[in-house]
Amino acid sequence: xxxxxxxxxxxxxxxxxxxARQWGYDTAKRAGVRSGVLYPMLTRFLEAGWVTDGWENPDxxxxxxxxxxxxxxxxxxxxxxxxxxxxxxxxxxxxxxxxRRRTRRLLNLTPNVTPGMAT
Amino acid sequence: MIDIVSAIITTAVTWKTVIGGVVILxxxxxxxxxxxxxxxxxxxxxxxxxxxxxxxxxxxxPFFQRALWVxxxxxxxxxxxxxxxxxxxxxxxxxxxxxxxxxxRAEAAxxxxxxxxxxxxxxxxxxxxxxxxxxMERLTKRLDTRWxxxxxxxxxxxxxLVVAMRSGIDDVxxxxxxxxxxxxxxxALILAARRERNAVHRARLDLTITTDDVRAALGxxxxxxxxxxxxxxxxxxxxxxxxxxxxxxxxxPPAGRLPTGQAAGGEPPD
Numbered sequence: 001x002x003x004x005x006x007x008x009x010x011x012x013x014x015x016x017x018x019x020a021r022q023w024g025y026d027t028a029k030r031a032g033v034r035s036g037v038l039y040p041m042l043t044r045f046l047e048a049g050w051v052t053d054g055w056e057n058p059d060x061x062x063x064x065x066x067x068x069x070x071x072x073x074x075x076x077x078x079x080x081x082x083x084x085x086x087x088x089x090x091x092x093x094x095x096x097x098x099x100r101r102r103t104r105r106l107l108n109l110t111p112n113v114t115p116g117m118a119t
Numbered sequence: 120m121i122d123i124v125s126a127i128i129t130t131a132v133t134w135k136t137v138i139g140g141v142v143i144l145x146x147x148x149x150x151x152x153x154x155x156x157x158x159x160x161x162x163x164x165x166x167x168x169x170x171x172x173x174x175x176x177x178x179x180x181p182f183f184q185r186a187l188w189v190x191x192x193x194x195x196x197x198x199x200x201x202x203x204x205x206x207x208x209x210x211x212x213x214x215x216x217x218x219x220x221x222x223x224r225a226e227a228a229x230x231x232x233x234x235x236x237x238x239x240x241x242x243x244x245x246x247x248x249x250x251x252x253x254x255m256e257r258l259t260k261r262l263d264t265r266w267x268x269x270x271x272x273x274x275x276x277x278x279x280l281v282v283a284m285r286s287g288i289d290d291v292x293x294x295x296x297x298x299x300x301x302x303x304x305x306x307a308l309i310l311a312a313r314r315e316r317n318a319v320h321r322a323r324l325d326l327t328i329t330t331d332d333v334r335a336a337l338g339x340x341x342x343x344x345x346x347x348x349x350x351x352x353x354x355x356x357x358x359x360x361x362x363x364x365x366x367x368x369x370x371x372p373p374a375g376r377l378p379t380g381q382a383a384g385g386e387p388p389d
Contacts, residue, residue, distance in 0.1 A: 024176045025188070036194025039169065043199060053168070065175040068168060 001044065003083070006037045008093045011080040012100050014051075014070075018077050021069040022051075042070055050076025148182055152189035159193050162200035164207035169199060 013031035056066035087093035163170040334341040
């Protein structure tokens, strides 16, 4: 998969909470990418086996149609973690990760994305 | 300056503009995104999960971000939906053809459990029968369509005929001429349909393969292919016709030509 800014942003967003269910709109918002970019990328992740998908239980939600969620697999966690570790030293992408860390600090979020996470 | 602004506000803000603004706001961020998205996702095949996903996801998008989100999602419908739709159409087209071919093969292949009365000593090639049948089916379908059209036109011309007949009562000459024209037209249509129908029956009865059939099966490169493989077309046609023919009657050999000790219907020698 070609390394792009969008890929790094989505990978970082997914790895913020790697074991949680990820939702399309929330992920797009956290990653800072448009839905037109996110969904094709999620399709590629699905095809590569990096994420699994599913639908919300309709009984657990009231008055709202069930949403589709995505969850990182062990393979996806390793691949995306390695990817982030790799680009950490790449000057083209370092700024994105630095921005994300700064934003999280400002918002008082726990930093989950660390270089070499999957290793 | 303040007077000007207050004057503009006083002029612009009326009940009508407020109601209009609310309506425009509601349509732009409420109704239109949902409607647009519901239409746009139709590009995805019916069972594609993205179709429901995008619609359901819209429910959690904040009101004022919906329009932007939908416009962005339109990109998904184009980049993902269009290829998916094309793949679906291709699969739909390929599936019936394959199913039909399998059905034809199953039909053409003799059932192992049932004795085949038409079994030929030379095993008929299933594809030969399939090709022949598909030609027949296409011809029949085409002529059936023409037949239906002819009947439709005939039925449609009935009121014209009635009118022509009635006008003939008022005006003998005009009525007779228009009635005759209508009758002639109807008769011509029925005769044409009958001719076509007969042609179908003739085609159905004629089960032999001709050189034209072979050329049609091989396509535009028929001559080139045959020249390359050095195939004698007449010989090929003869062989195919033998293969698709029903069991030939094998005459009993004359009694005098039987081997010694073997009578007709007797036990074969060990």
